[in-house]
Amino acid sequence: MTRVVVLIACHNRRESTVRCLRSLIGQGGPEVSVRVVLTDDGSTDGTARAAREVWPGIHVLQGNGKLFWAKAMAFAESAAGDYDFLLWLNDDVILDPGALSDLLRTHGSLSGSDKGDLIVVGALRDPQSGAVTYSGVHRRSRLRPVQFTTVTPAERPVRAETMNGNLVLIPRYVAQRVGQIDARFSHGLADFDYGLRARRLGCAVWVAPGTLGTCARNPTTGSWTDPALTVRQRMRLACAPKGLPPGSWLRFTRRHAGPVWPLYWLSPYARLLAGAALVRMRGGARVLGSSSDTAREDPVAVRPEIPTSN
Structure with missing residues (x-):
């Protein structure tokens, strides 16, 4: 048996x-x-x-x-x-x-x-x-x-x-x-x-x-990878347990990203902030407080989703 x-x-x-x-x-x-x-x-x-x-x-x-x-x-x-x-x-x-x-x-x-x-x-x-x-x-x-x-x-x-x-x-x-x-x-x-x-x-x-x-794929709408959200909202969701919390991402990159792991650890957060700076340069004074067309451009490379039981 x-x-x-x-x-x-x-x-x-x-x-x-x-x-x-x-x-x-x-x-x-x-x-x-x-x-x-x-x-x-x-x-x-x-x-x-x-x-x-x-x-x-x-x-x-x-x-x-x-x-x-x-x-x-x-x-x-x-x-x-x-x-x-x-x-x-x-x-x-x-x-x-x-x-x-x-x-x-x-x-x-x-x-x-x-x-x-x-x-x-x-x-x-x-x-x-x-x-x-x-x-x-x-x-x-x-x-x-x-x-x-x-x-x-x-x-x-x-x-x-x-x-x-x-x-x-x-x-x-x-x-x-x-x-x-x-x-x-x-x-x-x-x-x-x-x-x-x-x-x-x-x-x-x-x-x-x-x-x-x-098994339906988890929707990106309302998640940290959703380009329709403001950068501030995305950063807050990224740091939440179901997003890409810095501690977990640090653990993963240190184990699996090789000797330049600090660059890979920093990359998604830096790209979010870079997206905010890009909007600001284009005159988007509303970057961190509201949506705009340029804020909808996704500055983060999205990885395949991970299971979400909670």
Whole structure:
């Protein structure tokens, strides 16, 4: 019997969490035992109660509303107990029938081919357009070590450098080698960091064939990457836990951007401020207080999105 422990983080998305759990029912087949550990990070909408109704026996951990994705997932992993595989699952994912079997089958075929210790990523698609939304990722180039582009799944497994953390299968021996998700990240970047750390330790990251479920991409509207917002608003959102908080970005760039990491750390914030200066030079006296056409020009290179459970 293959033992899979599913790790989920949630916060006030009861309907999404319920749909996700329902799509998990029956996954893996009779030879797979599935347990679920859910970190409910201070939900006030009855998410935990609804989750228990859908999945009797679910292990629910209670957060204080300030854990966000990285800490909530690390908390869930700490309660995983014994297992053969961990499955990271974002609570806005709806799995296709047989998705878990496909992940396990892909792992078995690759490990049987002597490809070493490996992580298997399930690519996801937009529920309306069918376009790939989350998957493994590659660095854009050696000159851009902290900018990534999405890997398109194929008919056969495809290599990646790291991954979005929405649907990821991690065998026990990889988890033991790499360790837990780094809870010192505020929210995102922890998934990219995990995959890069795994590869540094000799583990491979593969994307399973095709797409294995649906998950809409998080909208940029109202986020720190939204060029319609004022620079002041964008800077405030960038420094918030779900944006690009300086402490988390510092941690990520120091680990993964090479010897010139201070330049990469400073770059997104400097480009936001440069955008403000550009507007000011063009006569936009309203730069930091209101929107203008030039304020809508995005001075920041946008990286692929990271999962947002909170």
